[in-house]
Amino acid sequence: PEFLQLNPNGQIPVILDGDLVLWQSNSIIRYLANAYDKDHILYPTQAKQRAIIDQWIDWQAIELNNSWTYAFMSLIRHSALHQDPNLLQQGIDQWNKQMQILDQQLAKTQVYVAGTEFTLADIPIGLSVQRWKTTPFDHPALKHVDQYFERLNQRKGFLKWGNNGQP
Numbered sequence: 001p002e003f004l005q006l007n008p009n010g011q012i013p014v015i016l017d018g019d020l021v022l023w024q025s026n027s028i029i030r031y032l033a034n035a036y037d038k039d040h041i042l043y044p045t046q047a048k049q050r051a052i053i054d055q056w057i058d059w060q061a062i063e064l065n066n067s068w069t070y071a072f073m074s075l076i077r078h079s080a081l082h083q084d085p086n087l088l089q090q091g092i093d094q095w096n097k098q099m100q101i102l103d104q105q106l107a108k109t110q111v112y113v114a115g116t117e118f119t120l121a122d123i124p125i126g127l128s129v130q131r132w133k134t135t136p137f138d139h140p141a142l143k144h145v146d147q148y149f150e151r152l153n154q155r156k157g158f159l160k161w162g163n164n165g166q167p
Contacts, residue, residue: 049119110144
């Protein structure tokens with residue numbers, strides 16, 4: 001009951017910053033970047049750069065997250081409500097389709113999702129790539145996603161928080 005006062009959805013994460021209570025992962029990272037990244041390293045102020053970053057953050061939340069829900073609930077959480085083999089295969093296929101879109105983007109940028117520099121978009125997308133790679137099913141070969149994941153694994157923060165062995 002106490003936590004539901006912070007987030008009526010009953011889910012994490014939630015942050016408290018002074019009198020601000022904020023939930024939803026991508027809202028939290030945007031807020032933290034706006035409030036504390038005074039040099040605008042992760043979230044540039046230039047409109048076109050920020051629009052591309054926001055586009056990919058929103059794509060992760062809307063397209064990518066929706067694609068993996070059934071497979072993740074079936075294969076990782078072992079939910080009794082998510083054990084239909086046909087729906088599982090459809091979920092895996094959708095997840096892989098979205099990952100192919102990411103692979104195409106990374107083929108264009110050659111480094112990170114929104115360009116040559118690590119940005120706010122790489123936080124949720126990097127975590128999503130880690131989830132995809134560690135969920136047990138046959139993954140198609142996606143060269144640029146693999147290279148991206150290798151780059152992320154060279155970052156201390158990603159190793160500590162993003163690639164902890166848990167999907």
